[in-house]
Amino acid sequence: MLNNSLLFRHASRLILLSMIISFTAQVSMAAEKTAKRPNILFILVDDQSPFDLKVYNPSSKLQTPNLDKLAAEGMVLDAAYHMGAWVGAVCTPSRHMIMSGRTVWHIPDRRKNSKNNPNTADPTRVPPDLAENTMAAVFNRAGYDTMRTCKKGNSYNAANAQFTVVKDATKRGGTDETGSPWHARQVLEYLAQRDETRDEDPFLIYFGFSHPHDTRDGTPELLAKYGATNHTDKNKLPAVNPKQPQLPVNYLPEHPFHHGHPNLRDEVAVSGVWKNRDEQTIRNELGREFACNENIDIQIGRVLKKLEEMGELDNTYIFYTADHGMAIGRHGLQGKQNLYEHTWRVPFIAKGPGILAGKRAPGNIYLLDILATMCDLTGVAPPSSNEGLSFKPILTGEQQTIRDVLYGVYCGGTKPGMRSVRKGDWKLIKYDVLDGKVRETQLFNLAENPHEFLSEHHAPQIVKQVGTKPTPKQINLASDPAYKEKLAEMEALLLQQMTALHDPHRLWNQSE
Ligand SMILES: [Ca+2]
Ligand SMILES: [Ca+2]
Numbered sequence: 093m094l095n096n097s098l099l100f101r102h103a104s105r106l107i108l109l110s111m112i113i114s115f116t117a118q119v120s121m122a123a124e125k126t127a128k129r130p131n132i133l134f135i136l137v138d139d140q141s142p143f144d145l146k147v148y149n150p151s152s153k154l155q156t157p158n159l160d161k162l163a164a165e166g167m168v169l170d171a172a173y174h175m176g177a178w179v180g181a182v183c184t185p186s187r188h189m190i191m192s193g194r195t196v197w198h199i200p201d202r203r204k205n206s207k208n209n210p211n212t213a214d215p216t217r218v219p220p221d222l223a224e225n226t227m228a229a230v231f232n233r234a235g236y237d238t239m240r241t242c243k244k245g246n247s248y249n250a251a252n253a254q255f256t257v258v259k260d261a262t263k264r265g266g267t268d269e270t271g272s273p274w275h276a277r278q279v280l281e282y283l284a285q286r287d288e289t290r291d292e293d294p295f296l297i298y299f300g301f302s303h304p305h306d307t308r309d310g311t312p313e314l315l316a317k318y319g320a321t322n323h324t325d326k327n328k329l330p331a332v333n334p335k336q337p338q339l340p341v342n343y344l345p346e347h348p349f350h351h352g353h354p355n356l357r358d359e360v361a362v363s364g365v366w367k368n369r370d371e372q373t374i375r376n377e378l379g380r381e382f383a384c385n386e387n388i389d390i391q392i393g394r395v396l397k398k399l400e401e402m403g404e405l406d407n408t409y410i411f412y413t414a415d416h417g418m419a420i421g422r423h424g425l426q427g428k429q430n431l432y433e434h435t436w437r438v439p440f441i442a443k444g445p446g447i448l449a450g451k452r453a454p455g456n457i458y459l460l461d462i463l464a465t466m467c468d469l470t471g472v473a474p475p476s477s478n479e480g481l482s483f484k485p486i487l488t489g490e491q492q493t494i495r496d497v498l499y500g501v502y503c504g505g506t507k508p509g510m511r512s513v514r515k516g517d518w519k520l521i522k523y524d525v526l527d528g529k530v531r532e533t534q535l536f537n538l539a540e541n542p543h544e545f546l547s548e549h550h551a552p553q554i555v556k557q558v559g560t561k562p563t564p565k566q567i568n569l570a571s572d573p574a575y576k577e578k579l580a581e582m583e584a585l586l587l588q589q590m591t592a593l594h595d596p597h598r599l600w601n602q603s604e
Contacts, residue, residue, distance in 0.1 A: 353505020
């Protein structure tokens with residue numbers, strides 16, 4: 093039995109302990125009040141190859157001073173990918189993955205009851221209430237103010253509707269009202285209003301653009317700078333101009349075999365290009381792309397300046413990326429429906445409190461990892477439906493990569509379509525399209541052959557035209573007996589990924 097003095101000592105200790113706890117809680121609450129929670133500015137452009145940008149391709153003519161500055165003050169990731177698409181409008185699955193943090197076979201389609209992703213009807217693979225756990229919904233619940241501007245269409249409408257303020261419209265013209273400046277204006281007006289009302293809540297702004305997606309109508313000044321014209325006459329070729337960007341290093345006048353999606357809009361119907369892959373057409377179209385890209389850079393500069401004036405810039409996480417890459421003449425392709433690096437990869441720059449400045453890392457990230465990373469950086473709990481991985485450890489310099497193996501799919505045309513898998517320097521692309529008429533395998537060592545040169549790139553006429561002579565090893569290695577084991581290893585990895593991600597298709601040489 094305890095005597096009285098012992099009881100007294102216990103009681104006084106308990107009182108002291110509870111006083112300490114309450115004091116600590118008050119201090120941490122006060123600290124929370126003074127340390128403002130960080131904002132997020134998520135910038136998404138529509139259809140941009142990383143190789144357009146100087147940060148990925150130093151010989152590019154494209155001038156993007158604001159992105160260069162962002163890269164110098166933040167981090168550039170060299171292996172950022174989108175996971176792919178099961179529909180010609182690659183934007184659609186890409187944007188579903190960004191908003192939900194889910195993998196490509198675990199997301200719904202834009203249209204209900206669509207058969208593009210056969211898993212859509214299975215609630216264990218595609219949660220019916222997914223929209224309520226997408227980017228804006230998550231941050232609304234965490235006390236953030238959410239605002240977006242972006243193009244309309246080929247997107248995730250139910251997730252977009254979760255933003256408190258929505259200013260969406262498709263703006264692909266060459267004027268302030270019809271082009272990229274319109275999107276910037278929506279953000280600037282929103283920021284000005286916050287400034288006026290002294291809104292102290294943290295914000296998440298989704299700053300999307302409609303460009304450089306075609307039609308690539310640039311402003312007269314920027315078109316002139318890149319020697320391009322808004323070419324509209326199908327019966328003529330656009331004029332040659334020395335100011336135009338050079339042909340891409342892996343340009344081909346046609347792809348060596350059919351890509352497997354007959355009459356695909358992006359390969360046959362883009363205004364100014366159509367089915368043409370000649371030098372004049374490609375250089376003019378790249379000039380138009382660059383004019384649109386530089387205009388986007390100017391608009392980003394305006395918004396960053398406003399954030400600086402408001403004193404919010406240093407407390408804002410800024411992400412810059414694209415929904416997927418783009419070919420425009422690379423490998424003889426024009427669109428976004430392929431799995432070469434120029435199209436499978438995306439540009440990715442991040443800056444913000446605690447993010448290393450002026451550094452690069454491979455990352456091995458997917459766009460679907462962005463939601464988890466935003467949550468991790470801001471201390472917000474990710475939704476249980478999230479499948480992405482936070483790459484905060486890369487941004488803070490603790491890790492170089494967050495995964496070893498990357499998977500890609502394009503099967504918006506004939507099935508089963510294209511697949512890719514990457515591990516380290518090695519990459520496999522397989523094509524099984526047109527009812528078995530095209531069955532191709534490509535094996536690349538990306539350290540040795542980063543532009544994925546094929547035997548066609550070695551032809552003297554192409555070498556002369558492009559001005560780059562590939563080395564003998566810069567070639568598809570799939571049929572080289574020296575790499576038989578590597579090929580088998582990559583084939584096994586691909587099947588493993590397809591199984592793990594619930595890819596419903598199988599290629600001609602796969603069985604389980
Ligand atoms: Ca797109
Ligand atoms: Ca508010």
